[in-house]
Amino acid sequence: MRFVVIGAGMAGVLSGIRLRQAGYEDWIVYEKGDSVGGTWRENTYPGLSCDVPSHIYSYAFEPNPDWSQRFSPGSEIRRYFEGVADKYGILPRIRFNEEVDRLEFEQGRWRITLKSGKRDEADVVIAATGVLHHPMVPEIPGLDSFAGACFHSARWDHSVPTEGKRVGVIGTGSTAIQITSALVPSTAKFSLFQRTPQWIAPQQNADYTDAEKASFRRDRVAFRKMADDLTRGFHETFSNGVVDAQSEQMKNLEALCRKNLDKSVKDPVLREKLRPNYRAACKRLIMSGDFYDAIQQPNAELVTEGIERIEPKGVRTKDGRLHELDVLVLATGFRVDRFLRPMKVRGRDGVDLEDVWKDRPNAYLSISIPGFPNLFMLNGPNGPVGNFSLITIADMQLHYVLQLVEELRAGRGREISASEPAMQRFSEEFDRAARNTIWATGCRSWYLDSRGVPAVWPFTYQRFTEEMARPVLANYELR
Numbered sequence: 001m002r003f004v005v006i007g008a009g010m011a012g013v014l015s016g017i018r019l020r021q022a023g024y025e026d027w028i029v030y031e032k033g034d035s036v037g038g039t040w041r042e043n044t045y046p047g048l049s050c051d052v053p054s055h056i057y058s059y060a061f062e063p064n065p066d067w068s069q070r071f072s073p074g075s076e077i078r079r080y081f082e083g084v085a086d087k088y089g090i091l092p093r094i095r096f097n098e099e100v101d102r103l104e105f106e107q108g109r110w111r112i113t114l115k116s117g118k119r120d121e122a123d124v125v126i127a128a129t130g131v132l133h134h135p136m137v138p139e140i141p142g143l144d145s146f147a148g149a150c151f152h153s154a155r156w157d158h159s160v161p162t163e164g165k166r167v168g169v170i171g172t173g174s175t176a177i178q179i180t181s182a183l184v185p186s187t188a189k190f191s192l193f194q195r196t197p198q199w200i201a202p203q204q205n206a207d208y209t210d211a212e213k214a215s216f217r218r219d220r221v222a223f224r225k226m227a228d229d230l231t232r233g234f235h236e237t238f239s240n241g242v243v244d245a246q247s248e249q250m251k252n253l254e255a256l257c258r259k260n261l262d263k264s265v266k267d268p269v270l271r272e273k274l275r276p277n278y279r280a281a282c283k284r285l286i287m288s289g290d291f292y293d294a295i296q297q298p299n300a301e302l303v304t305e306g307i308e309r310i311e312p313k314g315v316r317t318k319d320g321r322l323h324e325l326d327v328l329v330l331a332t333g334f335r336v337d338r339f340l341r342p343m344k345v346r347g348r349d350g351v352d353l354e355d356v357w358k359d360r361p362n363a364y365l366s367i368s369i370p371g372f373p374n375l376f377m378l379n380g381p382n383g384p385v386g387n388f389s390l391i392t393i394a395d396m397q398l399h400y401v402l403q404l405v406e407e408l409r410a411g412r413g414r415e416i417s418a419s420e421p422a423m424q425r426f427s428e429e430f431d432r433a434a435r436n437t438i439w440a441t442g443c444r445s446w447y448l449d450s451r452g453v454p455a456v457w458p459f460t461y462q463r464f465t466e467e468m469a470r471p472v473l474a475n476y477e478l479r
């Protein structure tokens with residue numbers, strides 16, 4: 001069987017490794033960029049780090065005793081992925097600067113057309129195309145008229161100096177919060193344009209000492225146990241809490257965030273401007289040990305007036321004030337409803353994915369779409385994203401996908417995809433559960449789909465683990 005993997009980010013590299021381990025030799029990875037790393041290649045903004053502990057945000061088979069910090073910086077994470085791809089011999093199998101344009105299922109195989117005009121074919125396609133991938137550029141009047149440098153946070157222009165400059169950032173998501181902490185100390189003036197305040201959980205990010213790293217290297221069993229304990233602790237507290245808005249975990253989390261705000265911000269006016277009027281973790285929870293300190297510095301300003309328009313000299317807010325800027329950063333998030341798009345995907349009988357997904361993207365267990373056989377998504381729609389380690393999630397999904405593929409290898413059929421009734425049942429149960437989650441308690445966030453229903457795994461983490469352990473073949477159509 002021939003496999004095509006789309007994307008050489010964390011999940012694409014993992015796919016190559018797992019395919020080889022499973023004994024498949026005929027596979028290739030198409031990557032539109034010029035190197036591996038996905039989100040860690042595209043995001044290079046100052047202050048970038050992962051707020052999932054590094055020892056959890058690692059491949060299970062490639063623990064890294066050398067992580068510099070509990071939450072290591074983005075550049076280090078990128079180097080980790082590059083190193084793993086190299087060590088496992090994945091790089092020669094990646095076709096860089098090749099973007100997949102079309103996927104068409106014809107006569108039992110996927111026909112792949114690349115933007116370059118080249119063509120390929122595969123029995124199985126694994127889409128490892130990422131979630132937070134397509135920058136969301138806001139429609140603010142006058143945006144193009146800005147005379148200084150303006151870019152999205154995921155397209156950071158490192159040729160533009162920020163030191164000693166007047167920098168403005170639009171947005172208060174995880175990205176903007178990290179940029180704020182990183183840039184306030186070196187800018188002349190820093191303006192953070194907040195549309196909605198965020199709850200922020202405290203985070204301590206100590207460096208690992210040389211002695212600690214040596215002990216991780218020496219005692220692999222204890223090292224593994226530490227990572228497992230971290231994972232378990234996280235799932236028992238956070239992961240199982242978010243799916244039940246009334247849970248003790250969510251109440252405790254809110255108390256923690258409230259205490260963090262009350263204790264950290266001295267000026268009562270600023271404190272109230274920073275206080276959200278929705279529940280903690282309704283939006284994707286932000287963790288930061290230095291944001292409140294940064295925003296209280298004399299050169300920092302939290303701008304809460306709405307943005308009227310952008311002008312050549314800066315941002316005009318609705319109170320008539322012009323915030324003069326040299327650099328404007330759009331930390332305005334991503335189009336998370338894209339998934340496989342903008343690829344044009346046609347399944348069995350020429351069915352267009354755009355039509356199937358015209359209301360919203362949907363997939364059985366986040367992996368398979370009825371009528372699109374032998375096409376499997378990693379971190380697809382409705383999966384566990386958020387404050388999870390997506391590496392663990394993708395690895396479990398691959399384990400599951402490879403069991404489906406095993407049905408083909410064993411000759412029990414040539415085409416496998418979720419059945420319509422299974423998709424229907426899953427969607428109904430999904431929607432019911434989604435309404436009980438913390439994400440549905442009244443805030444705007446990228447978790448919500450076009451109907452305002454959270455599009456994120458709404459069941460327990462335990463359930464995800466159980467579902468991924470073994471596919472229920474009765475829920476699949478095998479031809």
Ligand code: N01
Pocket residue numbers: 049050051052132138139140153170171172173174175176178194195196284307331332333334386444445446
């Ligand atoms: O994007 P976001 P992000 N005018 O969508 C605002 C992961 N991540 O890049 O809240 C004014 O969260 C918007 O305002 P509002 C993580 O999963 C992880 O920060 O909608 N403002 C919001 O404040 C994260 O959740 C890490 O009112 C506008 C912001 O832009 C995800 O990536 C680090 C606007 C967008 O926030 C995305 O985070 C970074 C407008 N027209 C990212 N349009 C870590 O691991 C949008 N906004 C630490």
